[in-house]
Amino acid sequence: MNILYDERVDGALPKVDKAALLNELRECLPDLDILHSEEDLKPYECDGLSAYRTTPMLVVLPERLEQVERLLKLCHQRRVPVVARGAGTGLSGGALPLEQGILLVMARFNHILEVNPAGRFARVQPGVRNLAISQAAAPFDLYYAPDPSSQIACSIGGNVAENAGGVHCLKYGLTVHNLLKVDILTVEGERLTLGSDALDSPGFDLLALFTGSEGMLGVVTEVTVKLLPKPQVAKVLLAAFDSVEKAGRAVGDIIAAGIIPGGLEMMDNLAIRAAEDFIHAGYPVDAEAILLCELDGVEADVQDDCERVRQVLETAGATEVRLARDEAERVRFWAGRKNAFPAVGRISPDYYCMDGTIPRRELPGVLRGITDLSAEYGLRVANVFHAGDGNMHPLILFDANQPGELERAEALGGKILELCVAVGGSITGEHGVGREKINQMCAQFNADELTIFHGVKAAFDPTGLLNPGKNIPTLHRCAEFGAMHVHMGQLPFPELERF
Amino acid sequence: MNILYDERVDGALPKVDKAALLNELRECLPDLDILHSEEDLKPYECDGLSAYRTTPMLVVLPERLEQVERLLKLCHQRRVPVVARGAGTGLSGGALPLEQGILLVMARFNHILEVNPAGRFARVQPGVRNLAISQAAAPFDLYYAPDPSSQIACSIGGNVAENAGGVHCLKYGLTVHNLLKVDILTVEGERLTLGSDALDSPGFDLLALFTGSEGMLGVVTEVTVKLLPKPQVAKVLLAAFDSVEKAGRAVGDIIAAGIIPGGLEMMDNLAIRAAEDFIHAGYPVDAEAILLCELDGVEADVQDDCERVRQVLETAGATEVRLARDEAERVRFWAGRKNAFPAVGRISPDYYCMDGTIPRRELPGVLRGITDLSAEYGLRVANVFHAGDGNMHPLILFDANQPGELERAEALGGKILELCVAVGGSITGEHGVGREKINQMCAQFNADELTIFHGVKAAFDPTGLLNPGKNIPTLHRCAEFGAMHVHMGQLPFPELERF
Numbered sequence: 001m002n003i004l005y006d007e008r009v010d011g012a013l014p015k016v017d018k019a020a021l022l023n024e025l026r027e028c029l030p031d032l033d034i035l036h037s038e039e040d041l042k043p044y045e046c047d048g049l050s051a052y053r054t055t056p057m058l059v060v061l062p063e064r065l066e067q068v069e070r071l072l073k074l075c076h077q078r079r080v081p082v083v084a085r086g087a088g089t090g091l092s093g094g095a096l097p098l099e100q101g102i103l104l105v106m107a108r109f110n111h112i113l114e115v116n117p118a119g120r121f122a123r124v125q126p127g128v129r130n131l132a133i134s135q136a137a138a139p140f141d142l143y144y145a146p147d148p149s150s151q152i153a154c155s156i157g158g159n160v161a162e163n164a165g166g167v168h169c170l171k172y173g174l175t176v177h178n179l180l181k182v183d184i185l186t187v188e189g190e191r192l193t194l195g196s197d198a199l200d201s202p203g204f205d206l207l208a209l210f211t212g213s214e215g216m217l218g219v220v221t222e223v224t225v226k227l228l229p230k231p232q233v234a235k236v237l238l239a240a241f242d243s244v245e246k247a248g249r250a251v252g253d254i255i256a257a258g259i260i261p262g263g264l265e266m267m268d269n270l271a272i273r274a275a276e277d278f279i280h281a282g283y284p285v286d287a288e289a290i291l292l293c294e295l296d297g298v299e300a301d302v303q304d305d306c307e308r309v310r311q312v313l314e315t316a317g318a319t320e321v322r323l324a325r326d327e328a329e330r331v332r333f334w335a336g337r338k339n340a341f342p343a344v345g346r347i348s349p350d351y352y353c354m355d356g357t358i359p360r361r362e363l364p365g366v367l368r369g370i371t372d373l374s375a376e377y378g379l380r381v382a383n384v385f386h387a388g389d390g391n392m393h394p395l396i397l398f399d400a401n402q403p404g405e406l407e408r409a410e411a412l413g414g415k416i417l418e419l420c421v422a423v424g425g426s427i428t429g430e431h432g433v434g435r436e437k438i439n440q441m442c443a444q445f446n447a448d449e450l451t452i453f454h455g456v457k458a459a460f461d462p463t464g465l466l467n468p469g470k471n472i473p474t475l476h477r478c479a480e481f482g483a484m485h486v487h488m489g490q491l492p493f494p495e496l497e498r499f
Numbered sequence: 500m501n502i503l504y505d506e507r508v509d510g511a512l513p514k515v516d517k518a519a520l521l522n523e524l525r526e527c528l529p530d531l532d533i534l535h536s537e538e539d540l541k542p543y544e545c546d547g548l549s550a551y552r553t554t555p556m557l558v559v560l561p562e563r564l565e566q567v568e569r570l571l572k573l574c575h576q577r578r579v580p581v582v583a584r585g586a587g588t589g590l591s592g593g594a595l596p597l598e599q600g601i602l603l604v605m606a607r608f609n610h611i612l613e614v615n616p617a618g619r620f621a622r623v624q625p626g627v628r629n630l631a632i633s634q635a636a637a638p639f640d641l642y643y644a645p646d647p648s649s650q651i652a653c654s655i656g657g658n659v660a661e662n663a664g665g666v667h668c669l670k671y672g673l674t675v676h677n678l679l680k681v682d683i684l685t686v687e688g689e690r691l692t693l694g695s696d697a698l699d700s701p702g703f704d705l706l707a708l709f710t711g712s713e714g715m716l717g718v719v720t721e722v723t724v725k726l727l728p729k730p731q732v733a734k735v736l737l738a739a740f741d742s743v744e745k746a747g748r749a750v751g752d753i754i755a756a757g758i759i760p761g762g763l764e765m766m767d768n769l770a771i772r773a774a775e776d777f778i779h780a781g782y783p784v785d786a787e788a789i790l791l792c793e794l795d796g797v798e799a800d801v802q803d804d805c806e807r808v809r810q811v812l813e814t815a816g817a818t819e820v821r822l823a824r825d826e827a828e829r830v831r832f833w834a835g836r837k838n839a840f841p842a843v844g845r846i847s848p849d850y851y852c853m854d855g856t857i858p859r860r861e862l863p864g865v866l867r868g869i870t871d872l873s874a875e876y877g878l879r880v881a882n883v884f885h886a887g888d889g890n891m892h893p894l895i896l897f898d899a900n901q902p903g904e905l906e907r908a909e910a911l912g913g914k915i916l917e918l919c920v921a922v923g924g925s926i927t928g929e930h931g932v933g934r935e936k937i938n939q940m941c942a943q944f945n946a947d948e949l950t951i952f953h954g955v956k957a958a959f960d961p962t963g964l965l966n967p968g969k970n971i972p973t974l975h976r977c978a979e980f981g982a983m984h985v986h987m988g989q990l991p992f993p994e995l996e997r998f
Contacts, residue, residue, distance in 0.1 A: 459954020
């Protein structure tokens, strides 16, 4: 689909003379790595959402904080937009570059600065990979809890920018719940510390505000994460159901029974078959749905919970409940789940991964709604998702070479997200808004709410140079998208439209 | 000390004609309860921080949302400042009225709208008392976790405004971690919903930003709180130490052992003796410090943790470790702790309750520092606090009738807070900034940070009518307080000074 970056955003900022900027950068920052040729820039044209591509004007790869500081100051003076990115694994185009902007790659800031077992925290640079933190903490029997599926590759700076989740966030929270402190550079290149080493911080909670702000408020330069003790034991139950709705209802029943599983995941028949073909996890391929329920903690507690969850599952109508016999089977059960996306990729030329969140109790109804929509649009949908926290990932299967299928997939995706909003949910769970869902934000929020968002943005970045065109739509965009009310031809706060 | 409200704040807003406003209110809102006579206003001159008193211009006691809506619209038109308050139990003067403003009392919004056991949430009006939520949820074996000491009286709207904590927030989080959704009215009387019924919400995290914003961003009209299953078992260990530093070190050791107690509280000898005299809890009165460590969860787990905590305590040098024999003794152990403040009130004519937070590992050093400062200022300090999360509450004992003692107590309090900031902590834990600590905010934050705070404030309340003069100091105030750098006689963003 190769959608070029919305020119209205670039248009509102002064045109940049690439050659002049390159010269100036080379002069001010002689030891900064800068990519500028077409072939060098090409690999950076997209992040994990490859449907959207834009060649950045320049890519810079700093190694030292001072370089980033001076770069930001210079860009601020020259009114050059900046998009920061880490590993580029994001799935919503949050790090999509700008034709008229600099792509600031923070990947070389990849040092673990401190692992403090007594204080139960780690201080790391933003380019450190998520999994590397847990590996560094492992000798102390500690780990960093949020575990997005991309954890082997994604970096902590991006996790902060997108407030990343993962399989275990039902019990252990999102990124925002696992942070102590974030050091940032403002758009003007000033150093700022959000949060503190203590539990709480006075004034407005800027750390929470910043987490998930998708690069619009500042550039992450250091992250202090909380570390947790590794659970002594983890066990997994697999339950099969003859309908997705029954499985959906069982999810609510487990939580209502007062149990918080370490992970509670659901897959429907299409996903089960695809994963089983690929990984041979031992899934029951005739089941309409399975639940994977991980219980972790101390031995006796886990034992007890396993028994209670088994009872809940059986009462909820499970046709089969299996406890992974040993660690090897437990790992196999998870391997099937964790590889479900590539597994689906094997049975369809293309798929479109959605990300919406709904209140848990709405699961049965929304799953039924997705089945109906799937039939209406004539496209298969595989469901594999974080059921426990209501974070759905419907995968819409299509063939981009069949005329009209891509458009139908996009339309179906939009309908699914609208369904999520209609039941009190939201248009994103853990993947963020980025460039992808900027129009859906108009459906989720009204003009008053968007005006507050723009005001908050202006408090950090009054000139709108940081990652413009992502996350928060302009009111004009929403007016054009048709989801917003324009009063007497006037939008409130027209001066904010430059974002 | 009866400090009148800082006239600079009132001065920046137009003078209000009380009689004219009263007439207008009576006309627009004929069924609204309005207090206006000196004797009716008197009881509202302070909140829980009675050292600061101001008689409000008018007090209004609405019962319906539409009344609050119309009131805010009218105040916005007339540029009349509004201070919202709930039960008025706050300890930092966050609900201190304005001489030239309306005090909006939300206490009559005291209905529990919904307790949803399947969804594990409750929807309540802002004037509902904290404890009443747990009482309403009790038939479903659920409860609302944050439990400030004032929970019998304080209301949830105020809990949201101050991001209240409590004995159990080490394990179960602060108010912000236990909210799903907050409905507010903006300064313009527009309805807005922050958060959602789902786990995450796209765009900036306005729910987290709003929580703890001390009435500066909007008026809470409804709160959807998360409910948790009641722990099956709770046990309490009491450990005695011959030095406060050893006790402080033991706190870190427990956490480092991978145990998260439901509560972990510390009292020093002065507090122990006062509490024992008052409550007869059975505390060892010769101990220099005691720790109370509550472990909750399922039976087997708690058993196991008790054993491990006992070992850690003994290794840390406890002179005695006692497990409460039965529920009666457990309740007695807590009764001593929960009544420690009034108990100290019995041994000193006056006391000044501080509230600072430090990284847990700094406990031994800071306790030593407080002992030194106590000697230097010649005033006794009782320590009784949430040790597990580093939230200290030193009580400075003084006699206001002795010339100079109040001033010495205030000076000592300031020094203790500076000590907290110096070790990476903060000037407030759970009591908020309010009016009390507005000057200390100048020490905690620099001009760049304060400018961002003001920008965020302006996004919600550009005319600065909501609770002016609390929480976030003006840059001028900080310049006068001497903690801030004024460049060339100029402060950044002078137009923001009206807050």
